[in-house]
Amino acid sequence: MTAQATIPSHVCIIMDGNGRWAKKRLMPRGFGHRKGVEATRRSVEFFASVGVRHLTLFAFSSENWSRPNEEVSSLMELFMLSLQKYTGELHDKGIRIRFVGDKLLFSEALQQQIRDTENKTRENSRMSLNIAANYGGRWDIVNAARLLAQQVADEELSPEQIDDQTFRRALSLGDGPDPDLFIRTGGEQRISNFLLWQLAYAEFYFCDRLWPDFSNDDMQVALDEYSRRQRRYGKTSEQVEISG
Ligand code: FPP
Secondary structure (H helix, E strand, O other): OOOOOOOOOEEEEEOOOHHHHHHHOOOOHHHHHHHHHHHHHHHHHHHHHHOOOEEEEEEEEHHHHHOOHHHHHHHHHHHHHHHHHHHHHHHHOOEEEEEEOOHHHOOHHHHHHHHHHHHHHOOOOOEEEEEEEEEOHHHHHHHHHHHHHHHHHOOOOOHHHOOHHHHHHHOOOOOOOOOOEEEEOOOOOOOOOOOOOOOOOOEEEEOOOOHHHOOHHHHHHHHHHHHHOOOOOOOOHHHHHHHO
């Protein structure tokens, strides 16, 4: 008997390797990022089609501003063009798009495009696509602490009421489930300040494939691997087997 596949409710991905993909072809890094957008589109389609309800993609970290100016501007332009090009298509497929991260450093035009995309797709419920841009896990935690501190100062909340649940709700993505499966392409095995709090119990899957080459078959391999994992949340395997 074949074991039933377990589909993660929330997948998050560090899409790494665009630069190396381009370099191998003696092309500028921007070319790799453009190919990366095609892989992004494929992955959104794939994960929506298998029933994943939340997909969070790390598109630009708070630390990426320190890349050469030319690369930063080409990435900003690519975000703008991709949103203009794909918002309608994703909307028609029932996908809600949200940005997580500090948007204030983006140009006014990009912020406006982000608002338009978020507003247009707000009511969609098939899958939530969260794009982490100018995002950092530490920023997220500091931001949540500041929010809760303000609520305490305003006497809307007492310090004793701050627990695991109140804290997680104050974080980005606090209105949805934590990621079940974390994928990083490109061969590096680190979190790079992605969803630090939210990844507490995620299953980690690292693969060497560079992001532009990450195919549907590779995505399926990641899902198969996830299906084989036993999530214990601190319990013993015997306890997990008994409780199912
Ligand atoms: C990491 O590769 C990738 C990025 C910093 C950018 C990721 C962005 C995209 C794939 C575009 C997504 C677009 C939208 C609209 C979500 P890297 O440059 O660090 O690669 P390297 O490690 O080989 O240098």
